[in-house]
Amino acid sequence: MPPHRDGSLIVGQYLESLNEITESKSYILLTRNEGIVYKRIKRDGEGRFVLYSDNDFYKPYPINPEDIIEVWRYAASITTHEFEPEDLSPQKIREMFEQIRNEIIEIRKK
Template sequence: MGIISQNLKYLRKKQNLTQQQLADNLNVKRAVIGAYEEDRAEPKTELLIKMANLFSISVDEFIGERINDKWFAKKEKASEEEKNNPTGGLRILSITVDSDSNENIELVPAKASAGYMNGYADPQYVAELPKFHLPFLKGGTFRAFELKGDSMLPLEPGTIVVGEYVENFNDIKSGETYVVLSKDEGIVYKRVTNKIKENKRLMLASDNKIYETYSIQAEDVLEVWKAKAFISTSFPTPSVEPSLEKLTEMVEQLQKTVIKLKTND
């Protein structure tokens, strides 16, 4: 039985509706509902939207997930957890402002990483961190972290990464880079390669491929900052290898030369 047919039959019975009653609610014939539940036909998009709205679920859930008692129990639990912890596992943090009430960007130097692990939730500790402003970063809460180690080359050790605070686990996106503060790993700058919502786990990878990808549980995450800018005293070195465009140009020029030589012969 297909997902749509199974879900439709389950949801109809869960709401104690007969096929005729459901058909009346959707303004279709009872035989149409029977065809859908027996997997002999599939509803069009417009009707799918009506069904999803009737059952108070999303269309994506209706057509993509096996809906049953276990599914509902899991969803209710997640909803309760979100109600009790609206930040999705991440907390509201302490900030500092200047004399004009503009938020500062606090800097966490590499040598202060261990101290930040202990004092990140202490407003007094945060207030003592170095502070600065970047005029092109507006509309969020930002913090800067000095990198140590070579796991994120080509960003050199000593580079300062400025991150925007992420309030909710669900806002973390695969493929983006983040500064992650966690109980076991401390402060790391990594690329999120996969976010698994079911058990709230992050897969973190280094851009330097000699380092292995690893995972951390969301419950161990203390802070997450999405990388928005970096400051470095190391300038990029020019590439010694020609670009694809340059190589194509060289080949074309060589072909013209060969043709010209043949013509002269």
């Protein structure tokens, strides 16, 4: 899950109340319908929250406060695998996204 690498450990700070949410910050949420998600949060002005991803492939979506079971503010991450120099090259990153794009196209065809 961008901006974190697969296998990374995400550390969160438990929030006692949804009132502690700061807009546009990253959170780990335990929700009734989506399970555990890592998203940024905005308020929509109608009493709901809008969850959105750092990866713009995923579209933002609204969630009602009563559908949020727990919320944890992102505090830190621990990368468990070392980045290799070729992992960070622009060409390698482009190839990775192209491969993901092609896989998504294939999934949508099914």
